[in-house]
């Protein structure tokens with residue numbers, strides 16, 4: 001039986017941020033993740049905006065941790081080598097009521113400690129984003145965009161490099177407490193740990209109940225998006241939002257760090273935490289609403305759709321609650337319970353991790369790990385390099401000279417590094433999230449088969465063992481035609 005000081009349930013951006021921050025101390029850390037990778041749920045299904053912290057109630061944990069997380073982002077992106085751009089964002093309005101609401105948002109933001117907020121005229125707005133529709137706007141200079149896949153992967157890899165052990169494909173199905181701590185059943189194995197952390201995202205309610213902490217009502221808010229071709233991003237320097245309420249950000253048009261544009265989200269309450277389909281009526285709605293903000297695209301620019309589900313903790317009247325981060329010494333000592341970690345969980349993830357650790361340290365003094373290394377290098381993005389550096393790399397390693405994904409211009413060398421990633425993820429989406437291969441206009445039509453062949457060769461596995469994303473999502477089921485070698 002494997003024994004740990006701390007066992008984290010859920011390896012999304014928050015669980016991985018906690019694992020990474022905890023690895024600054026001399027602790028043995030285990031992370032159980034039910035999926036085959038760390039960004040298969042909410043951490044890989046969002047807008048990728050680094051929020052400014054103005055849209056949350058004054059005094060709330062969401063506001064405090066968002067502002068703190070936003071301030072940390074430049075250093076974090078530098079240390080962990082993931083794409084982040086502090087490009088700003090605008091919230092556009094047209095009516096007197098919207099102007100008044102935006103002034104309230106600025107006041108709320110100032111009270112939350114968010115800086116760089118000001119109203120701008122229609123003229124200044126047009127200078128910033130030529131194709132935007134709006135009479136005036138709130139400009140948040142400190143908002144930004146980041147790559148949510150690469151940020152989550154970077155946190156997880158850095159945690160692993162510093163000693164945290166990841167158990168992918170390990171769903172936690174039971175927790176028991178005895179005098180030595182906790183026994184956790186995951187993926188058919190039993191783990192022992194002195195501390196347990198529930199960072200299970202959409203599964204937080206179930207894990208909380210396993211810990212004996214009952215009564216949390218979690219509902220899902222399902223958000224659908226359309227992704228537009230990379231070409232469109234050149235005309236969109238920052239995200240365009242509508243005027244928000246404190247519970248719904250409204251439709252926005254958001255550039256990604258790779259130059260694609262996201263239209264969304266819708267927001268529909270759901271109890272089904274695993275259905276990610278997108279209905280035609282929602283596509284039509286997104287088209288209409290996004291057109292009102294940024295009429296600069298056509299349906300021909302769509303490359304795919306996706307959706308994400310936010311875990312919202314609600315009270316008996318259905319009102320959305322603040323984050324709950326607690327240690328219930330009376331019911332589950334040495335267990336940190338994180339409930340309702342919805343937006344801005346990406347922005348706030350490392351601030352959340354430090355908040356969690358401060359709570360733990362009120363109960364136990366941790367000894368510093370002097371070997372902790374905060375830095376980690378990402379896979380080189382060949383396409384982004386200048387010609388001289390590209391030529392030098394090809395000379396050193398000819399695999400940089402072979403393009404596998406034509407749309408994303410991803411080389412064989414990059415795919416090989418992704419296949420041999422430090423977390424041992426061996427799915428097609430594992431390669432996709434780490435390199436952008438299969439994310440371009442043709443969505444893998446050209447390179448998918450070459451990548452499956454590389455997985456077979458590098459890992460020595462049969463084609464029928466290759467999965468797309470989840471356990472059981474097999475790429476191949478067998479041969480259509482057998483060739484008899486003797487004939």
Ligand SMILES: Cc1cc2nc3c(=O)[nH]c(=O)nc-3n(C[C@H](O)[C@H](O)[C@H](O)COP(=O)(O)OP(=O)(O)OC[C@H]3O[C@@H](n4cnc5c(N)ncnc54)[C@H](O)[C@@H]3O)c2cc1C
Pocket residue numbers: 009010011012013014015016032033034035038039040041042043044045046047048049050051170171172173199200201202203204207223265307308309310341342343344345346347348
């Ligand atoms: C549509 C959308 C847009 C968003 N936009 C933004 C944004 O622009 N900016 C921002 O800051 N935030 C945004 N967010 C919020 C942000 O994505 C989340 O707050 C954050 O990703 C939550 O991280 P997490 O680690 O708690 O969740 P997850 O990524 O869901 O991680 C939890 C993990 O726990 C695992 N798990 C669950 N149950 C078990 C179990 N029993 N055993 C083992 N593992 C288990 C899951 O597989 C999952 O991987 C958005 C969210 C959505 C849905």
